[in-house]
Amino acid sequence: MRISRSHEDNRTYRNSHHRDNLLAFPKNFEWGAATAPHQVEGNNIHSDWWQWEPGHVAHNQTSGEACDHYRMFQSDFDTIQQLNHTAHRLGIEWARLEPKQGEWDQDAIEHYHDVFRALKKRNIKIMLTLHHFTNPLWFSEQGGWEKKKNIKAFLRFVEFVAQEYHEYIDWWITINEPMVYLTEAYIFGHRPPQKISLWIAYRVYRTMACAHRLAYKKIHEIDPHARVGLAHNVSSYHAYRKHAFLDQLFEMILDRVTNHAFLKKSGFPQCHDFLGLNYYFHIRIKHVRLMSILKNFDIFEPVMTERRDTSDIGWELYPHGLFNALMDFADSGKPIYITENGIATDDDKKRQKFIHEYITEIWHAINGGADVRGYFYWSLLDNFEWEAGFGPRFGLVHIDYQTQKRTLKQSAHLYAEICKKNGIEAS
Numbered sequence: 452m453r454i455s456r457s458h459e460d461n462r463t464y465r466n467s468h469h470r471d472n473l474l475a476f477p478k479n480f481e482w483g484a485a486t487a488p489h490q491v492e493g494n495n496i497h498s499d500w501w502q503w504e505p506g507h508v509a510h511n512q513t514s515g516e517a518c519d520h521y522r523m524f525q526s527d528f529d530t531i532q533q534l535n536h537t538a539h540r541l542g543i544e545w546a547r548l549e550p551k552q553g554e555w556d557q558d559a560i561e562h563y564h565d566v567f568r569a570l571k572k573r574n575i576k577i578m579l580t581l582h583h584f585t586n587p588l589w590f591s592e593q594g595g596w597e598k599k600k601n602i603k604a605f606l607r608f609v610e611f612v613a614q615e616y617h618e619y620i621d622w623w624i625t626i627n628e629p630m631v632y633l634t635e636a637y638i639f640g641h642r643p644p645q646k647i648s649l650w651i652a653y654r655v656y657r658t659m660a661c662a663h664r665l666a667y668k669k670i671h672e673i674d675p676h677a678r679v680g681l682a683h684n685v686s687s688y689h690a691y692r693k694h695a696f697l698d699q700l701f702e703m704i705l706d707r708v709t710n711h712a713f714l715k716k717s718g719f720p721q722c723h724d725f726l727g728l729n730y731y732f733h734i735r736i737k738h739v740r741l742m743s744i745l746k747n748f749d750i751f752e753p754v755m756t757e758r759r760d761t762s763d764i765g766w767e768l769y770p771h772g773l774f775n776a777l778m779d780f781a782d783s784g785k786p787i788y789i790t791e792n793g794i795a796t797d798d799d800k801k802r803q804k805f806i807h808e809y810i811t812e813i814w815h816a817i818n819g820g821a822d823v824r825g826y827f828y829w830s831l832l833d834n835f836e837w838e839a840g841f842g843p844r845f846g847l848v849h850i851d852y853q854t855q856k857r858t859l860k861q862s863a864h865l866y867a868e869i870c871k872k873n874g875i876e877a878s
């Protein structure tokens with residue numbers, strides 16, 4: 452698919468020039484950080500995750516109070532204002548709003564009005580995620596995303612939220628990382644409902660893609676000016692042997708299947724006003740042998756073989772991969788927002804380097820023709836990292852989980868400077 456570049460692209464290109472030592476970003480570029488409700492709010496008691504966590508999370512942890520953001524959101528939003536963020540990505544928790552099927556919780560409804568008003572009061576734009584991995588328990592008990600007929604329930608929730616809150620919302624994300632959701636739950640079986648089955652995974656894939664298309668329509672019926680998209684995880688692939696047909700073929704297949712197929716199925720480009728990309732992974736494809744594929748699908752080279760730098764949880768640090776991922780979508784004809792990108796580390800120097808290098812790559816991608824309009828660092832706060840518990844720390848803000856005390860890391864200040872200057876120092 453090739454779509455011609457718009458005038459907007461040219462404006463972007465002209466504005467992203469090299470001023471003195473500053474790599475300047477286009478005017479009105481959005482800078483922010485992202486969170487997800489279950490990971491930060493605490494006490495999400497009506498969700499499927501809450502029920503599943505005991506005995507399944509590292510070190511026997513459970514999400515519990517998480518960061519108590521449900522009660523501390525005002526001061527957390529003061530922080531992002533002080534840090535010069537122009538936008539914030541957060542989610543609304545379906546299990547709180549509709550704890551029992553068809554019954555809407557008045558306190559939760561009011562709560563999210565307070566949350567959105569608090570951001571608007573601080574002049575911070577809102578990117579709202581409707582589904583970020585968790586489901587109301589009742590929805591899961593009815594078969595969740597495995598059943599197409601359950602889309603009706605999701606759409607009712609989407610309609611409710613759009614009618615209630617549309618005036619606050621600048622961008623809508625219908626579903627966060629559908630491919631990660633279905634792979635973790637139905638292929639690897641690491642997350643609820645832990646059913647390993649390719650057939651069920653495929654059904655979830657179809658249901659989520661259809662749910663996105665219908666949610667897109669529904670939100671637009673309520674607010675014709677709404678900007679609606681997905682947060683789609685993309686990876687960059689690298690085949691070691693450029694001359695080997697099988698290696699190249701695998702690079703292409705993986706790129707198609709994981710980076711492009713779901714988007715297409717979810718109605719891209721018609722049902723997407725922008726392209727939301729979450730970027731974390733660079734994946735090396737080693738010498739592909741037919742027998743090793745058939746036996747155990749052994750085609751990836753662990754990064755540690757090359758003794759490269761990684762995050763604390765072993766994810767490779769490879770800034771150029773973000774450039775590659777962005778350029779792969781540069782001809783999509785849609786504005787791109789990096790809806791997540793971040794590093795889990797206790798070594799904040801590493802995070803500072805990460806932020807500097809990855810954002811520099813975005814600058815290069817913009818100059819290469821990618822229409823990137825915003826960046827959301829993952830995450831604002833250290834938080835509950837799903838089945839890995841509270842160990843991995845992705846935050847710009849350190850959380851003491853005993854006292855809920857917040858401490859700004861040096862990387863939060865570095866990022867605040869970037870947001871303020873709308874640019875980054877050339878290294």
Ligand code: BGC
Pocket residue numbers: 487490627628631729791829836837
């Ligand atoms: C998810 C987040 C998660 C982050 C780091 C993304 O896949 O959207 O919820 O915490 O990656 O693993």
